[in-house]
Amino acid sequence: MMKFGNPRRRAAAAITALVAASVALAACSPADGGGEADGPVTLDVWGWNPDEASAPGYFDKFEAENPDIKVNYRFIQASDYVNAVRLAATTADGPDVFGLQVGVFPEQFAPLTLDLTPYLEDELGSDWADKLNGSDQYNVDGKQVAAPWYMSSGGFMWVNMSVADELGLAVPTTLDELVAFNRAAEAIGKKGLVQGAKDGFANLDLFQIVANQVEPGYFYSALAGDEDFDSTEMIEALEAWQELFTSGAVQEGALGMTAYPDANDARITGQAAMIPFGSWQFRDATNARMAQYAETYGDEAIADTVFMPADFPLVVEGGTPGSLFGGPDVGWAVSAQSDAKDAAARLVNWLTSSETGLSVLSDALRPPALIGSSIDLSDVKTPEQAAAIEEFITRGESLVGPREVSNPDVKEALVTALSAVASGQLSPADAAAQIQSAIDAA
Numbered sequence: 001m002m003k004f005g006n007p008r009r010r011a012a013a014a015i016t017a018l019v020a021a022s023v024a025l026a027a028c029s030p031a032d033g034g035g036e037a038d039g040p041v042t043l044d045v046w047g048w049n050p051d052e053a054s055a056p057g058y059f060d061k062f063e064a065e066n067p068d069i070k071v072n073y074r075f076i077q078a079s080d081y082v083n084a085v086r087l088a089a090t091t092a093d094g095p096d097v098f099g100l101q102v103g104v105f106p107e108q109f110a111p112l113t114l115d116l117t118p119y120l121e122d123e124l125g126s127d128w129a130d131k132l133n134g135s136d137q138y139n140v141d142g143k144q145v146a147a148p149w150y151m152s153s154g155g156f157m158w159v160n161m162s163v164a165d166e167l168g169l170a171v172p173t174t175l176d177e178l179v180a181f182n183r184a185a186e187a188i189g190k191k192g193l194v195q196g197a198k199d200g201f202a203n204l205d206l207f208q209i210v211a212n213q214v215e216p217g218y219f220y221s222a223l224a225g226d227e228d229f230d231s232t233e234m235i236e237a238l239e240a241w242q243e244l245f246t247s248g249a250v251q252e253g254a255l256g257m258t259a260y261p262d263a264n265d266a267r268i269t270g271q272a273a274m275i276p277f278g279s280w281q282f283r284d285a286t287n288a289r290m291a292q293y294a295e296t297y298g299d300e301a302i303a304d305t306v307f308m309p310a311d312f313p314l315v316v317e318g319g320t321p322g323s324l325f326g327g328p329d330v331g332w333a334v335s336a337q338s339d340a341k342d343a344a345a346r347l348v349n350w351l352t353s354s355e356t357g358l359s360v361l362s363d364a365l366r367p368p369a370l371i372g373s374s375i376d377l378s379d380v381k382t383p384e385q386a387a388a389i390e391e392f393i394t395r396g397e398s399l400v401g402p403r404e405v406s407n408p409d410v411k412e413a414l415v416t417a418l419s420a421v422a423s424g425q426l427s428p429a430d431a432a433a434q435i436q437s438a439i440d441a442a
Contacts, residue, residue, distance in 0.1 A: 041343040042070045046088070047099035048081040048260075049280070049330050050364075053292040058360050062350050069343050078260050079199055089113075089335050096338040097347055100146045100331045102137040103404025104411050110140040114334040117144045119345040123353055132352065133369045134328035137402070146331030147352045148369035150361055153326035153396035154205045154278035154403050155212065161306040163190060163273035171274075171308070175315040179248045185273055194272035195250045196259025197422060200415035204405065206276045207418055209312045210244070211237040212400055213319035220325075220401030223410060223439065230429075230436040238421055238428030240316045245422045249315065255423055268293055268302065276312060278403075279392060280329050282365035282375075285309075285385040289364075306381055309388050324395050327402045328369055367393060413438035 050058060052075045059071040074095070076084050082105070088094030089112040100109060120128040129135045138146040159171050167185060172178040172192075182192030196202045211219040214237045222229040244250045251272075257263055259277075266272035283289040284307040294303040314321040332351055334344040351357045353370050361368045362376045375393070380386040405411040413435050420426035426434075 040068050041340045043096045043340060043344055043347060044072050045097045046074045046085055046095035048076055048078040051075055053296055061356050079258050092337045094335060096335055096340055096344040098333055100333045102328050103406055104408040106138050106145045107140050110143055110145050112336055113145045114336050114341055115143045116147055123349040131371055133371055137327055138331045146333040147348050148328035149330045149332055149352055150366040150368050152278055152280045152329035153324040155209055155324040156309055157274050157276045157312050158281055159274050159308045159310050160267055160270055161308050163270055171310050172313045174313050178313045182248055191251045191272040193274045194263045194266050195254045196257050196263035197254040198257055199259045202259035203418045207241050208325050210240045212323035213316040213321055216320055216323040217400040229439055230432040235428050235432050238431050242421050242428055269297055282389055285381060286379040287381055288379055309392055323400045325401045325403050326399050407442045410438045410442050
């Protein structure tokens with residue numbers, strides 16, 4: 001597994017200004033009781049993951065084992081989540097516990113969070129960091145901003161086999177096959193591959209697939225400054241990225257569609273056949289999850305749909321398909337403004353390391369960050385899906401790099417350049433030069 005460089009990142013100036021006066025008043029540790037009043041405690045928990053349908057499976061079980069704590073969970077769509085939490089976490093009226101991605105966010109949110117180190121030591125021992133995979137990606141200057149919950153890998157796609165069977169086509173493995181598949185889907189009023197290109201994170205995911213086909217791992221070395229981003233390799237990757245949008249490999253209007261809920265809804269309801277999502281959708285192979293979808297979308301037929309994980313088609317001539325990238329998908333942080341810090345940390349420990357909490361993750365086919373854990377494939381709909389998931393889990397143990405970009409300025413440059421290249425407003429060479437400038441300035 002490639003270890004990605006972790007240069008010192010600059011916290012966002014807006015967050016620093018908002019919390020400068022409040023952080024000093026919010027410090028707390030297990031020894032001081034977290035400022036909690038006697039009697040039952042209510043925790044406000046915010047996240048984009050789990051979603052509304054899945055959340056009760058976790059928090060109802062937590063409440064059953066911790067009757068002195070009640071959880072109010074607020075689900076927020078990923079596209080709106082960061083901005084919502086960014087402001088709310090600066091006040092006592094915000095969440096007690098909130099989900100946090102790796103990448104730029106640990107340092108940006110570090111001033112707003114409680115250091116979880118003493119709580120993790122109490123729960124897992126002094127070697128807790130060696131027991132939680134990816135814990136270093138949530139550590140900022142020695143402060144443990146969040147505890148990793150489960151691991152994920154990207155680099156592949158999910159296929160709605162009902163649509164593929166309706167078309168009578170095999171899952172595409174090349175660019176030409178992908179374009180032909182899309183055209184066949186369009187002929188019956190559906191979409192083939194659907195990309196939520198309005199969302200920067202979705203574009204970064206798909207671009208990493210393309211870049212790793214050019215040369216596996218080069219993208220991450222370039223971000224770390226060990227290779228040039230304005231190189232032949234990255235310009236080729238950006239050219240291939242642009243071709244996805246000009247060739248018909250990506251649907252028309254992709255830049256106006258969000259990944260969640262727009263593109264995902266199209267996939268689930270059978271209006272699209274394929275989407276470049278990763279292991280965070282493993283649970284879509286289970287009977288339980290498909291029953292949830294059928295109820296949510298009001299269509300019983302969805303319960304019988306088979307979603308199959310598959311390698312993304314080779315879109316770079318002479319390239320290398322199949323590289324996976326990733327790391328912690330979600331971490332749980334405790335707000336420095338919470339007046340129930342001990343209870344909040346108890347919930348975080350329960351989610352990340354308790355037997356019951358891990359069993360819920362296992363049932364949802366989410367590989368826990370706690371090393372030595374496993375997932376339960378017994379509810380997977382078909383043997384073919386189970387075999388495919390096992391293969392991707394095994395391959396996910398050798399990632400070529402992290403899914404998230406750690407420097408906020410570099411990430412912004414990437415997101416902006418990818419959108420501009422996709423829309424034809426910027427050439428691949430100019431985009432590579434702009435990204436290189438951001439890396440040099442970081």
